[in-house]
Amino acid sequence: MSRELELVEAFVGLADTLVAGFDVVEFLHDLVVRSVSLVDAEASGLLLSDATDERLRFVAASTEQARMLELLQLQNEEGPALEAYRTGARVDVPDLQKYTGTRPGLHRAMQEAGFASVQALPLRLRERTLGAMTLFRSSPGLMNETDTTIAQGLADVATIGIINSRALVEQERLAEQLQAALNSRISIEQAKGMVSEFHGVEMEQAFEMLRRFSRNNNIRLSQVATAVVRREASTAELIPPHGRALY
Incomplete structure (x- = not known):
């Protein structure tokens, strides 16, 4: 299957999930799994802000290593995902070995899990940021522009889906x-x-x-x-x- 066709199927599949029996957790799990298959990354995790107190919570990961690293970021209250959420901008860590001076424990844990670089993308719509998706890579360097655009597109789909879900809950209330x-x-x-x-x-x-x-x-x-x-x-x-x- 060509990458273009796989990309189309991914977005169509996510759109179908939004329409039929929308479940946020299932939707976001599907999204992180698809993100890994579509871009140059080995694992992905996602943190989402609570609708009541806006604190970040872990909601999905493509692997157990990604899950542990997302939880570690929450525990330390720092990391690429938290920075992306707080700033509303993409955070790049192209070579974890060169960042031992800042967040040494967190970056060491990422390396021990087999990763060499990280990119965190905000789940953002206009001025509203709902969370962040982290992409873990086994090789140093950043994803190419095409992969970055695809990953951000997936994050944007997630953002729209979450906003629609919360709007529906509010409408039902x-x-x-x-x-x-x-x-x-x-x-x-x-x-x-x-x-x-x-x-x-x-x-x-x-x-x-x-x-x-x-x-x-x-x-x-x-x-x-x-x-x-x-x-x-x-x-x-x-x-x-x-x-x-x-x-």
Whole structure:
């Protein structure tokens, strides 16, 4: 299979993953494995920022060595991946032997794992950086421009996929909140009708009675309405729990 065809299949496969039953962990694992097969690198790892506190977390690696080195970067709170994440720019370490003066323990661990050079690419869209992908190579020097472009393209696909995933989660959360609000509104309307009927007052006055009860007892209006509809004893002054039938 030609490299061009393999590259097309890789991007199509990643796009299919985004559409059908998107799973972030599976998607990113697929991405680091494909990156190694498409560019001049022996291993790849990926760190992703947590959506809540923006701390980097390990999420995927193509080999066990890459996984350990990604975790080591997190443990030391330094390394090419963390620098790429913090700066939003590519970080190149073309020869690990020449960088023994900085991060000696980390670079020594990378060499002991069989790697001679490292490149870290930010997962970035405009001003937003979500993480970093590290490419480990067994020979010194940088990848050629074509491989670097392909690797950055894969990182860009990952970024778009993650942003879409988080947007979908947020959309689902908002949809759940909206549905909860609609359900609460239904309960409130039912409670208004019951209070209005029992006390012989207008609907507006019944609503004010519900609100006053809510404030006086420091209970949410939706909870008060639900309790009224269920004839719970806690709302006896609004509707007795065993009062006469209303309908």
